[in-house]
Amino acid sequence: MTTPLTSLRHKGGRWPNLLATVSLVLLAAAALMMAGSGPAYRGEFVSLGEAFNLLRYGVYAAAGAAAISIITLLVSMLTRRFTPSVIAALVILLAGSLLYMPWQLWQRAQAVPAIHDITTDLQNPPAFEALVDAREAAPNGVNYPGEATARQQQAAYPHIQSVIINASPQVVLAAAQAEAEEAGWRIARIRDNHIEATATTRWFGFQDDVVIRLSEQENGVKVDMRSASRLGASDVGTNAARIDTFLKALKTRIK
Known part of the structure; x- marks a missing residue:
């Protein structure tokens, strides 16, 4: 006999994996954009404005990866999928690490005068x-x-x-x-x-x-x-x- 909970697990079984994959892709994109923005500017491959855009888009991607991972974690708990939940937890931690640096710079910028x-x-x-x-x-x-x-x-x-x-x-x-x-x-x-x-x-x-x-x-x-x-x-x-x-x-x- 199929219960509603069993049905939910069956129907939701593919979503945790899909959401986990999306969060990993976003996390990888965020890491590449944020880590590469400085070297790209230093190597004169992009302008300073373009480098800052890469950094900003990387922040957006990292925030998106964290948000999707939270959803993944919730869905994985409902469907009792262990692997996607572990991936989601790791992505949340790594995305938080990526977001910490620009957040810290922003905090410093607010705390000091705009002089050079x-x-x-x-x-x-x-x-x-x-x-x-x-x-x-x-x-x-x-x-x-x-x-x-x-x-x-x-x-x-x-x-x-x-x-x-x-x-x-x-x-x-x-x-x-x-x-x-x-x-x-x-x-x-x-x-x-x-x-x-x-x-x-x-x-x-x-x-x-x-x-x-x-x-x-x-x-x-x-x-x-x-x-x-x-x-x-x-x-x-x-x-x-x-x-x-x-x-x-x-x-x-x-x-």
């Missing part, structure tokens, strides 16, 4: 010299944005300040050069009291320019930095984090 030029010296920011041409060709230009940016930086990153290191200028310069090279920055110029370099972000390959300026003081060498993105209104905190990390590492290296 950070310096330890707000009154007299270190100036670009060797990188003038590269920055003049970039959307953000070479000049420090001014007082409005300084006020926003001071409110958001009060810890970004000059440091005094009790060592000779030669020792500090050599340590700063070694730290920049270890960070993978491309050195543009090194003088007695001045280093210019370009840092390239890993995923999208955005180029941020860095100036390190040394000034002799009675109690040591004052180190000032400036890190500025060539592109974009907001750096999502990247330049401030770069300066903070570099100066901490420099002090540790010289101890």
Whole structure:
């Protein structure tokens, strides 16, 4: 005798497998679009706008994969299909992992001001010299944005300040050069009291320019930095984090 529940299991038997397959396809598409958006832009295969579109579509696909997997899980429970339910649970976890990164970036973007030029010296920011041409060709230009940016930086990153290191200028310069090279920055110029370099972000390959300026003081060498993105209104905190990390590492290296 066929009961309604038996009938449901029989009729719904193919749906869990089909839904699980669709969710897997969406998950694979999401992973390819999200992971490939940065390298595609960095390799100049797509424009920045197209790369961001790939990233956005990847988010949509990951969200779709998660939504379909929830449905798959419910249907699998009703039809008592073990394999589709396991696949659905895995897709939900993996889709959540994919969605976490853009969500985290969005959260960071909301928490920091939309600025892209950070310096330890707000009154007299270190100036670009060797990188003038590269920055003049970039959307953000070479000049420090001014007082409005300084006020926003001071409110958001009060810890970004000059440091005094009790060592000779030669020792500090050599340590700063070694730290920049270890960070993978491309050195543009090194003088007695001045280093210019370009840092390239890993995923999208955005180029941020860095100036390190040394000034002799009675109690040591004052180190000032400036890190500025060539592109974009907001750096999502990247330049401030770069300066903070570099100066901490420099002090540790010289101890």
